[in-house]
């Protein structure tokens with residue numbers, strides 16, 4: 001458990017109070033040294049490579065580990081295996097750090113002086129489809145006679161996404177092009193998609209992995225989740241730079257929905273829990289100052305829990321590796337104001353929504369910036385991205 | 395172009411004649427040094443890290459590159475970008491190597507003294523479905539009224555596979571378990587799969603990648619393919635240890651099938667080609683000496699070419715990275731003896747096939763070893779794996 005006071009001053013409204021010391025990877029602009037892992041504390045970033053190289057870890061795992069001194073691109077995944085509350089305790093009440101001002105200046109950097117990079121090397125990225133409300137709403141639009149197939153209630157459905165296209169918050173996203181099939185038997189048409197959307201999701205970052213052929217027990221699955229990020233699954237997938245540890249979220253755990261039919265034994269949990277995390281999406285049109293909140297949802301609406309997702313993922317013998325990303329799927333809630341994507345919010349473009357600046361949206365327009373915020377009592381994190389259409393075919 | 399004589403003796407029936415100098419990554423058992431890249435020449439492996447550290451590269455790209463001296467796990471992907479015929483020319487008629495016997499002993503290792511490891515760090519693995527015969531046969535079994543949807547002829551369909559489960563030839567493969575749905579409205583059943591299959595495929599290994607939002611032109615796509623491996627897409631995906639360069643295969647290029655309807659401009663090639671590579675699958679039951687060849691196919695049967703697959707993969711703006719793996723999909727030919735998987739060969743288990751030892755197979759049995767061989771005039775490579783059922787649930 002993290003201690004709750006520190007020699008580091010933290011603003012009351014900070015996204016990163018002492019209860020939330022998330023893990024990220026940063027670099028210093030124009031600096032020859034490569035990216036390195038850090039922990040956010042208020043408006044500061046604690047450089048874990050400095051902490052490690054000065055021997056400030058004193059817990060049993062990290063004291064002799066070089067996991068934070070290795071080259072980011074090569075090895076930082078290792079850190080996820082070993083990062084734990086040893087880091088947190090050392091970060092906030094370590095006397096060497098507190099009393100040595102030149103070391104402190106080197107180890108604690110103003111957050112606005114660093115540039116965040118993708119916090120993990122993602123081996124594989126899987127996206128689930130675990131919100132009942134989202135599944136039902138999508139089903140009603142495209143298969144009204146049979147909106148949710150019975151197997152949806154038997155296992156957490158997922159698809160396998162592309163690791164290369166996962167980018168960090170703030171990255172420009174380019175409107176994809178491809179084939180579409182207008183009407184009837186006409187030949188397919190090539191061009192930019194007309195239905196750009198966001199998808200409000202969170203994602204679990206895998207800590208310790210599992211061996212091929214050795215599934216993770218659902219009641220142990222939590223121990224394989226390092227933490228959570230906010231995720232926008234649009235074209236390219238954007239994640240937040242800071243991974244909030246599952247430990248920091250523990251006090252916001254809540255009961256998961258009752259599951260009927262009862263899942264098979266390998267998916268049955270002794271204690272089935274979600275996390276009460278408020279989620280919000282705002283759109284800021286190009287050139288506007290103000291953004292408009294377009295939906296408010298909550299992670300607690302998931303039907304399938306994170307543990308069930310992870311256990312199911314490994315049940316066929318599939319191996320997960322540290323840094324793998326497991327998206328929840330679009331998180332929609334039960335009321336119209338809590339739907340997790342424009343497809344649902346506008347009924348596939350039939351009912352445009354209004355923004356503060358009196359414009360409307362069926363889907364996203366070029367230049368729109370989309371901002372996700374997640375918060376418990378403590379504020380989780382933010383994720384932002386902007387659509388660009390900067391290349392033209394032919 | 396590779397020269398065709400060398401101071402290295404190569405057996406006439408070697409899998410690795412001088413026309414085929416494939417790239418792989420190996421390690422020396424019980425040696426502290428990590429894996430490193432090498433080139434197969436006859437029964438020897440040329441250690442590229444030794445070649446590089448002795449300054450034996452004299453071409454414009456590799457002379458000053460450290461791509462083969464870097465740690466395998468960290469950086470060897472870089473080698474794929476830069477590996478080219480400079481390696482080949484230097485490998486076979488480099489006088490320093492020829493005349494310095496102690497260096498030669500260090501640089502040229504007997505193949506049976508090394509252990510091959512996965513030759514690439516696979517960022518993402520995509521599997522296409524590009525054989526018309528395979529698509530038709532599968533369609534006829536499961537949707538006889540509509541075996542091939544019209545869109546199959548408009549673009550090379552693919553699914554995204556899991557990089558973590560790609561293993562090297564010789565790895566044990568474990569029979570997967572999961573939910574299946576026996577009959578009617580009965581509840582789902584949990585257990586090991588009854589229909590273990592192999593899938594005869596090849597895969598392109600991506601060399602230079604592309605930036606997000608910058609698709610690869612179909613007529614340039616070949617330049618983004620480093621080479622080909624044999625691939626068995628079963629549970630876990632097995633690839634051969636040696637990547638045969640596209641350059642070595644060039645003399646086996648042949649015309650691709652005519653495509654009707656004509657594909658959209660972004661898929662239309664100035665010259666549409668396949669490669670004439672004979673493929674063979676043998677099954678060796680546990681405890682048997684003899685294996686039985688169960689099918690013979692050829693890469694040239696693909697409807698969609700490797701270049702079309704790669705160009706289509708990037709057309710929506712998706713970025714490929716060096717080391718990405720693009721499977722062809724099961725390669726079936728037009729005749730019954732050329733089908734690429736047991737599903738087709740046995741009509742989904744209805745028509746068992748016979749092996750040399752008088753046993754029959756509907757699907758694979760525990761302990762079966764499956765061996766793929768690919769050959770042009772030059773022999774390509776081999777891939778082998780064995781089914782195991784070594785863990786039990788509950």
Ligand SMILES: [Ca+2]
Nearest residue numbers: 199233329330
């Ligand atoms: Ca999604």
Ligand SMILES: [Ca+2]
Nearest residue numbers: 593627723724
């Ligand atoms: Ca396949």
Ligand SMILES: [Mg+2]
Nearest residue numbers: 127233329330
């Ligand atoms: Mg998603």
Ligand SMILES: [Mg+2]
Nearest residue numbers: 521627723724
């Ligand atoms: Mg396949």
Ligand code: NI
Nearest residue numbers: 122123516517
């Ligand atoms: Ni990777």
